[in-house]
Amino acid sequence: MKSFRYALYVIILLLLAACSTTRRLPEGEILYTGVKAVDVKGVDGAKVPSGVVEALEEAVAVKPNNPLFGSVSYRVPFPLGLWVYNNWDNPPKGIKHWLYEKLVVDPVLVSDVRPEVRVDMLDQILDNNGYFSGHSSYELVQGKNPRKAKIRYNIAAGPEYTLSDIHLLPDTSHINHLIDSVAVRIPYLRSGERYSTDSLSMVRTTIANSLRNRGYYFFRPEFIEYMADSTIHPHRIALKLDIASNVPAVALQRYRTGSVTTYIYRNGGGGTPDTVITKRGTLIQMMPSRFRRSLIDENVTFREGKIFSVRDMDRTQTYLSRLGIFNAISIDVIPDTLSKERLLDVAISCTFDRPLEAALEVNASSKSNSYIGPGLSFGVTNRNVFGGGEQFSVNLTGSYEWQTGHEAHRSMFNSYEFGLNTSLSFPRLLAPKFIPRRRRAQNWTRITLGADILNRPHYFKLAQFNTSFNYDWRATRYASCTYTPLKLTYTKLLHTTHEFDSIMSQNPAVALSFQSQFIPQMAFTYVYDRAFGHDNTLNWTFTAAEAGNIFWGIYELCGKKGEKRLFKTPFSQFVKGTTQLVWGRRIGRGDQWLVTRAAVGAVHPYANSKEVPYSEQFYCGGANSVRAFTVRSIGPGSYRAPASDVNGYFDQTGTFKFEFNVEYRFPILGPLHGAAFLDTGNVWLLKDDPQRPGGKLQASTFLKDLAVGTGVGLRFDISMLVVRGDLGIGIHAPYDTGRRGYYNMTSFGKSLAFHLAIGYPF
Numbered sequence: 001m002k003s004f005r006y007a008l009y010v011i012i013l014l015l016l017a018a019c020s021t022t023r024r025l026p027e028g029e030i031l032y033t034g035v036k037a038v039d040v041k042g043v044d045g046a047k048v049p050s051g052v053v054e055a056l057e058e059a060v061a062v063k064p065n066n067p068l069f070g071s072v073s074y075r076v077p078f079p080l081g082l083w084v085y086n087n088w089d090n091p092p093k094g095i096k097h098w099l100y101e102k103l104v105v106d107p108v109l110v111s112d113v114r115p116e117v118r119v120d121m122l123d124q125i126l127d128n129n130g131y132f133s134g135h136s137s138y139e140l141v142q143g144k145n146p147r148k149a150k151i152r153y154n155i156a157a158g159p160e161y162t163l164s165d166i167h168l169l170p171d172t173s174h175i176n177h178l179i180d181s182v183a184v185r186i187p188y189l190r191s192g193e194r195y196s197t198d199s200l201s202m203v204r205t206t207i208a209n210s211l212r213n214r215g216y217y218f219f220r221p222e223f224i225e226y227m228a229d230s231t232i233h234p235h236r237i238a239l240k241l242d243i244a245s246n247v248p249a250v251a252l253q254r255y256r257t258g259s260v261t262t263y264i265y266r267n268g269g270g271g272t273p274d275t276v277i278t279k280r281g282t283l284i285q286m287m288p289s290r291f292r293r294s295l296i297d298e299n300v301t302f303r304e305g306k307i308f309s310v311r312d313m314d315r316t317q318t319y320l321s322r323l324g325i326f327n328a329i330s331i332d333v334i335p336d337t338l339s340k341e342r343l344l345d346v347a348i349s350c351t352f353d354r355p356l357e358a359a360l361e362v363n364a365s366s367k368s369n370s371y372i373g374p375g376l377s378f379g380v381t382n383r384n385v386f387g388g389g390e391q392f393s394v395n396l397t398g399s400y401e402w403q404t405g406h407e408a409h410r411s412m413f414n415s416y417e418f419g420l421n422t423s424l425s426f427p428r429l430l431a432p433k434f435i436p437r438r439r440r441a442q443n444w445t446r447i448t449l450g451a452d453i454l455n456r457p458h459y460f461k462l463a464q465f466n467t468s469f470n471y472d473w474r475a476t477r478y479a480s481c482t483y484t485p486l487k488l489t490y491t492k493l494l495h496t497t498h499e500f501d502s503i504m505s506q507n508p509a510v511a512l513s514f515q516s517q518f519i520p521q522m523a524f525t526y527v528y529d530r531a532f533g534h535d536n537t538l539n540w541t542f543t544a545a546e547a548g549n550i551f552w553g554i555y556e557l558c559g560k561k562g563e564k565r566l567f568k569t570p571f572s573q574f575v576k577g578t579t580q581l582v583w584g585r586r587i588g589r590g591d592q593w594l595v596t597r598a599a600v601g602a603v604h605p606y607a608n609s610k611e612v613p614y615s616e617q618f619y620c621g622g623a624n625s626v627r628a629f630t631v632r633s634i635g636p637g638s639y640r641a642p643a644s645d646v647n648g649y650f651d652q653t654g655t656f657k658f659e660f661n662v663e664y665r666f667p668i669l670g671p672l673h674g675a676a677f678l679d680t681g682n683v684w685l686l687k688d689d690p691q692r693p694g695g696k697l698q699a700s701t702f703l704k705d706l707a708v709g710t711g712v713g714l715r716f717d718i719s720m721l722v723v724r725g726d727l728g729i730g731i732h733a734p735y736d737t738g739r740r741g742y743y744n745m746t747s748f749g750k751s752l753a754f755h756l757a758i759g760y761p762f
Contacts, residue, residue: 023086060122136153264291266351280300299316324384362374570609632653678709
């Protein structure tokens, strides 16, 4: 029966393939099947800039019927909609009519694409980018069926025209002086730059924006005009910048800020107005409503008598919006016709949003330790608790997870987790003013309190309670900081199985890391994230943390010796540091990137602790690490759990970590992207453990202890979500596999590990 069914499917597909997709095309029409190529050639093999090539390709990017992943060149091999159009009759009514209307797709014809018009568009794009001698043409590429054709576009760019002399305005007025001072600082207005209408338009916009930030509110980019002369030098353009002759007088006048009035409206409308004079103008608030009036001075940047600036409008809009308490904000500017001075009055209108927000989320999670699985989250947030944008949230979460990879023990990691977490966030730093911060970015003070239950079937059930106090702020344009003066975590094993207890009895060091304990921490994280142009990105993260030192010092001052306890429970004491550097470099044309990552971490227990808590130790392998190995399947060092111990992965953690990754990312079709990668890394112990021989970090064996893997992957990137599948291939395992040589994997099949994850690995 199965063989018959498969044969039937094949026959149906063959019959469908035999159906014509051109039978009912109008006489003389040709079915468009995509772009064959866009062939762009410069003079004498000169390279045409990628931005120009992309603009040319975009102008002819018309999709054929049933495009493959949105491609303009490739189609799905079975065009059902076209088959219906060409081979079915359309009944006037009934189920057959409904089915026809649901399936039919009108053909995309060459006449619909209008290649002759698109060739004119290509010539216009060449002209706009300084290729005035360029010429475009097209040809139909037909196959066996003369009624189907792809289109090839041939573009001869010709020589590029560059700027020569730049003539600015005479310095005879204040506005002319401002225009010239802005223009000389614009990088494009230099001799030798390729002529480009887009770049010239950008210059006009830059000048207009600068003027509008210096009192000339009514000035517009179209008031700047250019005169170009290409007859003086071959392939060179002399450019003169000027103010248009028809500019209205009001655009050439400079204004100052007049009165500033802020209106606060209730969400449901109505109310009684209450007027208050602030440092930044008049506040009219409809009562009853909750609004901290000092927010006007903090968020309104206009000041009466100051030179009017559009930047103040943008900043005020941004500052008020980021409070998260308004659903509508508008800023109106009105000339003061009664004043002898040139003044612009400002009216700011804000309408409250609903304070309560509830959210139910069903999601799929992918963690750095290769856990993946569904989750559920329900949260309620009050976004204006005290009238200043303070947010109080309560979230109930639950998830079920399993681990990806190829090891036999991965199924034993299946677990479920649920928790209740609350947070109170203030949209400002409740801290001394000496902490550097950027006012343009939102700064936060957060207080959290939560509890989680983690259940690993057959092993243990663990409860964790935590509270923290955090500051989040942006120190510079590219740098953000998080300072946690206190994070207190309490972990307790609620239940253990006999199997888990036997594992711990054989690994005393690991058993100490699982003991019930307090972890009082203080931490600081610095993140530098910057893009250098369009071709380079840099992200550097550094975190330093300590635990238990303050409590230990207090006990010492009080004369307490020996093990120190908090509420009759031991507390951990350690120092920890991690850093990660990710560098991205665009390669060639298109969205091709070479991304490199290096990560190092170390943690050391002392004084009140003999071991680092298990949750604070490092592990290696998994979807975001060395992808040829499952999480916790390598390390520490050259140690490997005995083959008879199926639970050995519990002790494959360390106190020092090093990882290095290189990944080449490239587009395939539409949202489908590919990757090829090389990973290396491991974890080690900073002090010797007799139960884990070979696990200590040593310079003489460091390179040999590095696990190495390569592989390929696919990514489905729809901007808001990236689903990733990576196939890792082991090259070198740090432990003894029984095989000699650097490539010591026992077999190719056993060296493979597949990871399904969400988001990019780094």
